[in-house]
Amino acid sequence: MRRAEDLEGFDGEASSTSMISGASSPYQPTTEPVSHGHGLRGLRCDPDYLRGTFGRLKIAQVVLALISFICIETIMVCSPCEGLYFFEFVSCSASVVTGVLLLMFSLNLHARIPQINWNITDLVNTGLCTFFFFIASVVLAALNHNKGAEIAAVIFGFLATAVYAVNLFLAVKNWRINSRQQNTRQTSDYMRARTESREVDHRPEIQRLDG
Template sequence: MADSERFSAPGCWAACTNFWRTRKGILLFAEIVLCLVILICFSTSTSAYSSLSVIEMIFAAVLFIFYMCDLHTKIPFINWPWTDFLRSLIAAILYLITSIVVLVEGGNSSKIVAGVLGLIATFLFGYDAYFTFPLRQQRHTAAPTDPTDGPV
């Protein structure tokens, strides 16, 4: 296949949209949307906690683009499974802490909604961390137990 055929618009579009159908693509898209909704809730309540949503939304969008366009295979010096795992684990921890603080602090209804959505984001990012844990994905092959055919 020639380079012009491989990078043509329909072929490139199909390669990019195939990622949307994977579990990882759905998780990253849900994280982006949830971070955007939490950001809107924090913005309407004039809360100072909106930076967490902005940072996590940017990180999720960057990884979404990298995975969707298959750029992670072209940058081999970054360990992508560990990068993604640590991103989602740190996000889950930070959302848990922020949500607890916001809910204990109280305030107007949009701040409370942001706190509840932050708890939902904690579970979403936690599930993503569990799903992308690199050591869980490694498969060990059993050592051969058959006797060798050579002289004994």
């Protein structure tokens, strides 16, 4: 029979061996939660965008377009109705599309679809909304029947046109600046590569003269 000291020593070796084998085993338990879905990973709100100029303009555009749509929806009787229907379509489309773009930029969802140029998409949407909101507001102002809802819709329509126009001006300005910087960077890279190639071409002649 083994003595108690031997048994204690055996148990100590066994416990240390199990600790070593457990540390080297690739199947150790972990305390990190297991993620079963990757759809919402990295989804977060970008407060810097919402506090920035374009974020505030986008919020104002959605609010004004939505108010314009609500005002025009309260009108029950119209004659003629073409101007009202056109204004209704423009305000509804602008609020939906601009709202989607606001969500894409504020939640960084646009980074998951790099195949789409979101800056150009936003620029095109802003330009179209500026143009059609102005036309729809002018037509509704010319065909209105001096009703409170129509007057309110026209006012908010022109306000939305102004906000979209400011956004369009700033977007075009930034696009020109970025294009100019990109062209300058490409030109400098080309000149640098051309200079390096010339230096490489002259080095064999210098070595030949030294020899």
